[in-house]
Amino acid sequence: MLKVVDSHTEGEPTRVVLEGGPDLGSGPLSERAKRLATEHKDFYRSLVVEPYGQEAMVGALLVEPTDPSCVTGVIYFDAAAVIGMCGHGTIGLAATLAHIGKIDVGTHKIETPVGIVEVTLTDKNTVTVQNIESYRFKKGVELDVEGVGKVVGDIAYGGNWFFIVDDSPTPVLPSNIRTLTEIGIKVRETIYAHGIEGENGGIIDHIVFYGPALTDKGHTRNFVLCPDDAYDRSPCGTGSSARLSCLAADQRLAPGEAIYQESTIGSGYTLSYQLGSKPGGIIPSITGQAFITREANIVVNPTDPLRHGVQL
Numbered sequence: 001m002l003k004v005v006d007s008h009t010e011g012e013p014t015r016v017v018l019e020g021g022p023d024l025g026s027g028p029l030s031e032r033a034k035r036l037a038t039e040h041k042d043f044y045r046s047l048v049v050e051p052y053g054q055e056a057m058v059g060a061l062l063v064e065p066t067d068p069s070c071v072t073g074v075i076y077f078d079a080a081a082v083i084g085m086c087g088h089g090t091i092g093l094a095a096t097l098a099h100i101g102k103i104d105v106g107t108h109k110i111e112t113p114v115g116i117v118e119v120t121l122t123d124k125n126t127v128t129v130q131n132i133e134s135y136r137f138k139k140g141v142e143l144d145v146e147g148v149g150k151v152v153g154d155i156a157y158g159g160n161w162f163f164i165v166d167d168s169p170t171p172v173l174p175s176n177i178r179t180l181t182e183i184g185i186k187v188r189e190t191i192y193a194h195g196i197e198g199e200n201g202g203i204i205d206h207i208v209f210y211g212p213a214l215t216d217k218g219h220t221r222n223f224v225l226c227p228d229d230a231y232d233r234s235p236c237g238t239g240s241s242a243r244l245s246c247l248a249a250d251q252r253l254a255p256g257e258a259i260y261q262e263s264t265i266g267s268g269y270t271l272s273y274q275l276g277s278k279p280g281g282i283i284p285s286i287t288g289q290a291f292i293t294r295e296a297n298i299v300v301n302p303t304d305p306l307r308h309g310v311q312l
């Protein structure tokens, strides 16, 4: 039996697995994440797809941290992949840890496969994540996308690898979600077809399109395609981190200056950054709210033909 707590962060769901996950052994979280990805795909996928999960859900498997100053270790995954870091998931995780009485208002460290992040819990729902150092790797990469035309974007890292398109090929509006998804998939396929990668072979599995904000307080509105082809209902914490590194590199945002980033559905994060330790590196801060939606025991019956989730 698996004990989980579900939440949503600005509309994007997170499922924290408190008990009952596979034994991934000890050692660096990056190695344990690889073990989850290669040896337990059925386990992690089944938790976040129907009938046990829901569309767009990201799972967060709690593991023992290697650094004892961290309140927990965590490995994130969606239906398609184990991912390095997850901003909305970390906000959801902090709200979950507060809900179960493991943390209180204040600042706490969490270990992820890509490094240690800090969460500051202002109240039981409001969380600021100080993410790992983020940076732009390449500016103005031109793609010729079949059926779409020329698409120009930056390749940047925020805990995952992103292709960030400032001028969305189609307006970032809820009525365009299907079209944005189709174009995002084509952009990703073009990236793979041309062997375009992040630094050290990093897989660019998230695509982000930007358009004008729809509210007065918004800086811009974004659409984020995740590896499982679902779009992020929040503005995507790691994607916002990667974008902040591009804004910083282009001197479009000063250190400490705050902006409000709108998501496709109209929710949002407050974002800012401080300079990092490497040239071009920044330390992003992402503030958003998460709400607990469910506490549950997941019962997986070994005779259930759909125990590994619906696979089409």
Ligand code: PYC
Binding pocket: 012, 058, 085, 086, 087, 088, 089, 226, 232, 234, 235, 236, 237, 238, 239
């Ligand atoms: O918030 O970083 C994020 C994220 C990644 C995938 C879905 N959300």
